[in-house]
Amino acid sequence: DTAVSQTPKYLVTQMGNDKSIKCEQNLGHDTMYWYKQDSKKFLKIMFSYNNKELIINETVPNRFSPKSPDKAHLNLHINSLELGDSAVYFCASSQNPGSYNEQFFGPGTRLTVL
Amino acid sequence: AQKVTQAQTEISVVEKEDVTLDCVYETRDTTYYLFWYKQPPSGELVFLIRRNSFDEQNEISGRYSWNFQKSTSSFNFTITASQVVDSAVYFCAHCSGGYQKVTFGTGTKLQVIP
Numbered sequence: 001d002t003a004v005s006q007t008p009k010y011l012v013t014q015m016g017n018d019k020s021i022k023c024e025q026n027l028g029h030d031t032m033y034w035y036k037q038d039s040k041k042f043l044k045i046m047f048s049y050n051n052k053e054l055i056i057n058e059t060v061p062n063r064f065s066p067k068s069p070d071k072a073h074l075n076l077h078i079n080s081l082e083l084g085d086s087a088v089y090f091c092a093s094s095q096n097p098g099s100y101n102e103q104f105f106g107p108g109t110r111l112t113v114l
Numbered sequence: 115a116q117k118v119t120q121a122q123t124e125i126s127v128v129e130k131e132d133v134t135l136d137c138v139y140e141t142r143d144t145t146y147y148l149f150w151y152k153q154p155p156s157g158e159l160v161f162l163i164r165r166n167s168f169d170e171q172n173e174i175s176g177r178y179s180w181n182f183q184k185s186t187s188s189f190n191f192t193i194t195a196s197q198v199v200d201s202a203v204y205f206c207a208h209c210s211g212g213y214q215k216v217t218f219g220t221g222t223k224l225q226v227i228p
Contacts, residue, residue: 041153041203043218056215090159100147100166100209103216105159 003027004106006091012112013081021076021109023091031055032074033103034066035090043090049074050096078111086113116141116208120219127196128227135191135222137206143167146210148182148189153221154202162204165189196226 004025013019025032033056034046048056049068063079078085088110092103117140127133139148150162163173165182173180177194193200206219 041221041223043205043221045215048215088157092159100164102149102161102164104161105151107158 004091004093004104006089006106006109008109009107010110010112012114014114015081015083017081018077018079019081019111020078021089021091021111023074023076023106025072025091025093025104025106027093027104029093029104030071030096031094032068032071033092033094034074034076035092035105037088037090037108039087047074047076081111081113083113086111116143116146116210116217118206118208118217118219120204120206120222122222123220124223124225126225126227129198130195132192132194133196133224133226135193135204135206135224137189137191137219139187139189139206139208141187141208141210143210146208149207149209149216150180150189150191151205151207151218152202153205154199159205162191193224196224198226198228200224201226 007022031050033048035043036046037043046058046060047066051071052068065077068074088108090108091106094103095101119138146167148165152160152162170182179192181190203221203223205221207216209216
């Protein structure tokens with residue numbers, strides 16, 4: 001009965017490949033997020049979707065493309081992977097964006113680009 | 115723009131000591147929320163507390179307590195009688211605006227030595 005789940009947990013790939021990370025939440029939340037945590041533990045928001053609509057799009061290379069097929073899922077597709085993309089990617093969800101509720105995080109996906 | 119500063123990068127304490135983690139934030143908004151999250155060595159992010167800008171009451175939850183002072187733009191976190199299980203990276207975060215864009219501090223790594 002995991003609240004926010006991500007697959008895969010670990011992803012090791014070569015530079016130039018394309019990969020996807022999947023996220024699902026069973027909390028009934030309206031809003032989902034992608035964060036990137038670098039090697040220094042710095043957490044930065046990348047994207048946010050509310051009811052399948054993109055509402056936050058930070059300065060992220062357009063090689064990163066989020067997709068939300070429904071409000072319970074938010075996937076992250078990365079094209080032409082680069083060494084600098086190596087990081088831990090966290091998915092999170094919260095209730096509607098106007099209510100400042102806490103965000104529930106998935107376990108993270110550790111991406112290593114060789 | 116919002117900014118959250120956690121000046122203490124790493125803190126080491128001996129078990130049973132009290133420890134305070136500092137958090138200073140910058141915002142132009144009058145309505146905002148502050149959060150603390152814990153990231154243990156296993157990597158997941160765990161929500162600890164949320165405070166809104168209109169509620170300066172201090173909060174205590176077991177060995178954890180939080181001191182919110184708008185006059186100094188600080189939201190400090192104290193662990194009383196620390197335990198080894200408290201060893202983690204602790205993040206302070208700020209959220210305002212309509213879309214719950216959360217700005218995280220850089221984190222404080224707490225090591226509790228037995």
